[in-house]
Amino acid sequence: MKIVNIQINNFRLIHELSLDLSPDNGNIVFINGSNGRGKTTFQSALRWCFYGDSADSRNNLSKFALRTSANKDIIPVEVLVEILMDDQNSKVFVKREQLFERINETESRLVGNPSLSIKIQNDLASAQIEVLSDPEQWLQKNFPPRLSRFFLFDGESMSKFFENNVKVDIENAIREIAGVDLFERIAEKLWELEQSYNKRISKLSGPKAEQANKEYEDSRKILQRVVQELDEKTSKLDEKRNERKALDSLLEDVVGLEGASTRLVELDRTIESEESSLRKTDTAFQSEILKWGCSGMLKDAFGALDRHILLAEKEDRLPPPFDPRQIQNLLDRGECICGNHIDNGSEYATTLKSVIEKYSVSSELGKILDESKRLFSSTKVEFAGGWELIKAKNEAVINSRKQIQKLLNEKKEILEKLQGHDATQIKHFATVRKALDPEIENLIQEVVRLEGERNVYLKIVEKQKKEFDKATTGSTETSMLHKEANYAREIAEFSSSVHKLAIEAVRRKLEIAVGEMYSVVKSGKFKTRITESFEVVTLDKDGTRAVLSEGENMMKAYLFSIALRDVINLEFPLVVDTPYGRLDERNRAELSMMLTTFLSKQYKNKSKQVIFSMHDGEFTPYTREHFSKLNPIIKYLSSNGGEVNAKSVLGDGIDPDWYELSAWRDWKAGKISG
Amino acid sequence: MSDVSDLKEFVSNSSLSKEVQAALISMLDLELRDAPLTEYASVIRVLAEQE
Numbered sequence: 113m114k115i116v117n118i119q120i121n122n123f124r125l126i127h128e129l130s131l132d133l134s135p136d137n138g139n140i141v142f143i144n145g146s147n148g149r150g151k152t153t154f155q156s157a158l159r160w161c162f163y164g165d166s167a168d169s170r171n172n173l174s175k176f177a178l179r180t181s182a183n184k185d186i187i188p189v190e191v192l193v194e195i196l197m198d199d200q201n202s203k204v205f206v207k208r209e210q211l212f213e214r215i216n217e218t219e220s221r222l223v224g225n226p227s228l229s230i231k232i233q234n235d236l237a238s239a240q241i242e243v244l245s246d247p248e249q250w251l252q253k254n255f256p257p258r259l260s261r262f263f264l265f266d267g268e269s270m271s272k273f274f275e276n277n278v279k280v281d282i283e284n285a286i287r288e289i290a291g292v293d294l295f296e297r298i299a300e301k302l303w304e305l306e307q308s309y310n311k312r313i314s315k316l317s318g319p320k321a322e323q324a325n326k327e328y329e330d331s332r333k334i335l336q337r338v339v340q341e342l343d344e345k346t347s348k349l350d351e352k353r354n355e356r357k358a359l360d361s362l363l364e365d366v367v368g369l370e371g372a373s374t375r376l377v378e379l380d381r382t383i384e385s386e387e388s389s390l391r392k393t394d395t396a397f398q399s400e401i402l403k404w405g406c407s408g409m410l411k412d413a414f415g416a417l418d419r420h421i422l423l424a425e426k427e428d429r430l431p432p433p434f435d436p437r438q439i440q441n442l443l444d445r446g447e448c449i450c451g452n453h454i455d456n457g458s459e460y461a462t463t464l465k466s467v468i469e470k471y472s473v474s475s476e477l478g479k480i481l482d483e484s485k486r487l488f489s490s491t492k493v494e495f496a497g498g499w500e501l502i503k504a505k506n507e508a509v510i511n512s513r514k515q516i517q518k519l520l521n522e523k524k525e526i527l528e529k530l531q532g533h534d535a536t537q538i539k540h541f542a543t544v545r546k547a548l549d550p551e552i553e554n555l556i557q558e559v560v561r562l563e564g565e566r567n568v569y570l571k572i573v574e575k576q577k578k579e580f581d582k583a584t585t586g587s588t589e590t591s592m593l594h595k596e597a598n599y600a601r602e603i604a605e606f607s608s609s610v611h612k613l614a615i616e617a618v619r620r621k622l623e624i625a626v627g628e629m630y631s632v633v634k635s636g637k638f639k640t641r642i643t644e645s646f647e648v649v650t651l652d653k654d655g656t657r658a659v660l661s662e663g664e665n666m667m668k669a670y671l672f673s674i675a676l677r678d679v680i681n682l683e684f685p686l687v688v689d690t691p692y693g694r695l696d697e698r699n700r701a702e703l704s705m706m707l708t709t710f711l712s713k714q715y716k717n718k719s720k721q722v723i724f725s726m727h728d729g730e731f732t733p734y735t736r737e738h739f740s741k742l743n744p745i746i747k748y749l750s751s752n753g754g755e756v757n758a759k760s761v762l763g764d765g766i767d768p769d770w771y772e773l774s775a776w777r778d779w780k781a782g783k784i785s786g
Numbered sequence: 787m788s789d790v791s792d793l794k795e796f797v798s799n800s801s802l803s804k805e806v807q808a809a810l811i812s813m814l815d816l817e818l819r820d821a822p823l824t825e826y827a828s829v830i831r832v833l834a835e836q837e
Binding site: 291294295297298301302304305592595596599600602603606607610613614617 | 790792793796797800802806809810813814817818823826827830831833834837
């Protein structure tokens with residue numbers, strides 16, 4: 113069923129909106145608008161029309177109705193959403209209305225009850241139109257509220273579509289499709305019927321039969337509880353076993369790598385610590401070099417001198433290391449060491465003076481050489497110690513560098529092995545896998561205990577049934593009632609167990625439908641599996657769990673929701689507000705490509721529809737180019753009436769204000785193309 | 787499969803006897819229109835009388 117026309121009046125921000133979606137107008141519609149222009153309101157209006165509204169949002173509805181009323185003096189204000197749908201054989205008009213009355217500037221109240229009307233034109237050739245007496249029932253049957261999540265949604269919820277809390281919605285949807293509630297309700301009624309037959313039989317047969325029936329019913333209740341618990345535990349056990357199998361298969365590929373991410377974290381920490389230690393060692397090394405470098409240079413400089421001193425000493429050619437001042441003292445005193453007088457003008461005095469003069473330099477040199485020899489000897493000893501320190505520090509630096517290199521090599525090796533795998537995810541899977549064994553063991557014990565309990569109660573119930581039958585009279589009436597009770601029980605048993613088969617059938621249908629759709633955009637790259645716990649899992653060709661990009665994951669959500677429509681034969685349009693959610697540029701481009709591929713192949717016959725509402729950050733010139741081959745209808749929502757009394761109106765094409773944005777300016781100037 | 791005809795087909799392909807299948811199919815219609823328990827009892831009575 114396709115939407116042909118949407119009329120919205122006085123609904124929140126929207127004052128009056130008419131959207132013609134007749135076949136000639138194409139089947140892919142983009143409604144664009146900056147924030148606060150009514151995109152979300154548009155979707156809310158559709159939701160209100162199909163599913164009614166809660167009290168809270170009804171208050172909102174009335175406030176907005178007042179705000180959007182063209183003339184506030186005209187009361188009451190009518191909120192109306194009317195949707196015309198058709199398929200090849202019939203037309204359906206769905207209209208929901210509600211009147212509001214103004215109390216004062218800010219408050220309003222409901223006038224009368226909300227009204228829903230559905231008219232169906234079954235024969236397009238005739239003008240005859242049927243007005244449904246119970247339109248809510250028709251809507252509930254054709255647009256089940258439990259499936260609403262998959263009919264109308266926003267991009268953000270699409271990106272979180274397959275998170276755990278959505279499994280409940282998927283389970284509910286599958287149960288709805290499989291008619292589980294219907295079968296369960298039938299079973300409950302038949303159990304009730306059987307009990308009433310047994311009561312009548314026991315009343316006709318007397319107190320003994322009544323007592324036997326009471327015991328029989330009590331045991332049956334216990335049996336029912338045990339069986340229910342056993343079903344739950346068995347199903348949980350199956351689920352956990354399958355989970356373990358899937359994880360084993362996943363971890364088999366990356367055997368030995370489950371600890372890889374832990375090791376990577378360790379490595380990063382060790383490398384960091386080693387590098388810090390290297391920096392310290394290197395500083396110490398340089399400091400030793402500076403400290404001992406001078407001694408080293410001295411050692412080299414003195415090396416040659418030392419050798420010459422040693423040689424001169426050996427050959428007794430060293431200058432006398434005496435002090436000429438001692439001779440000068442003798443001259444000054446005028447007395448020789450031997451006690452003789454030294455005449456200042458004598459030849460002896462002149463000789464002494466010339467000796468003083470001659471050795472005044474060489475004797476100083478002799479002293480310096482002597483001092484140098486002593487100094488050099490101690491420098492040599494000191495430097496020997498310093499040199500050892502320098503060598504040790506240098507060795508430490510070299511070793512530290514080697515260690516860092518070794519760690520870096522190990523890290524590189526792990527990263528190479530991990531290529532294509534998410535290390536954090538592997539670690540998570542390994543942890544989950546480890547916790548599964550004790551959980552499964554506990555469940556096995558529980559199942560064994562409950563099976564034992566069930567078998568005991570089956571025998572008790574069987575025995576008590578026989579005793580009840582024996583206690584009843586064999587009249588024609590009781591015999592007929594027995595037959596009826598037996599049939600009621602037989603059908604009830606089937607009805608209460610049939611849902612498992614029905615769920616299985618729906619699950620299989622959905623798996624196939626999603627898988628086939630994914631192959632359209634990914635050429636058979638992925639397989640889809642819907643687990644017993646209603647998780648929609650994507651597997652690679654080899655059966656291992658595929659790691660999807662955010663764009664691919666979101667595409668899977670789109671495909672699941674489309675597949676659901678196919679399985680229940682409901683061609684409801686794909687209505688999505690902000691279809692890209694919070695995807696980044698790369699994932700957005702990937703999703704655009706997948707969507708255009710899918711829509712151009714699957715939606716080309718125009719029997720299916722897409723209505724996307726996008727803000728200016730989503731509907732960019734690039735988005736426009738991506739979808740241009742689908743020839744979409746482009747509309748924009750703009751606002752008039754200022755901030756307080758804003759009213760959304762629909763226009764054709766792109767919001768003229770957007771041409772002020774640089775991207776659209778470039779596009780207009782022909783700078784952006786496909 | 788939300789269409790009741792799918793559910794009926796599902797019951798028809800089950801291992802139940804033809805008579806019981808027919809009774810359950812009738813009950814699906816009864817449940818859809820939220821019929822009272824007496825109408826279920828009537829279907830059961832017809833089954834028992836057929837035996």
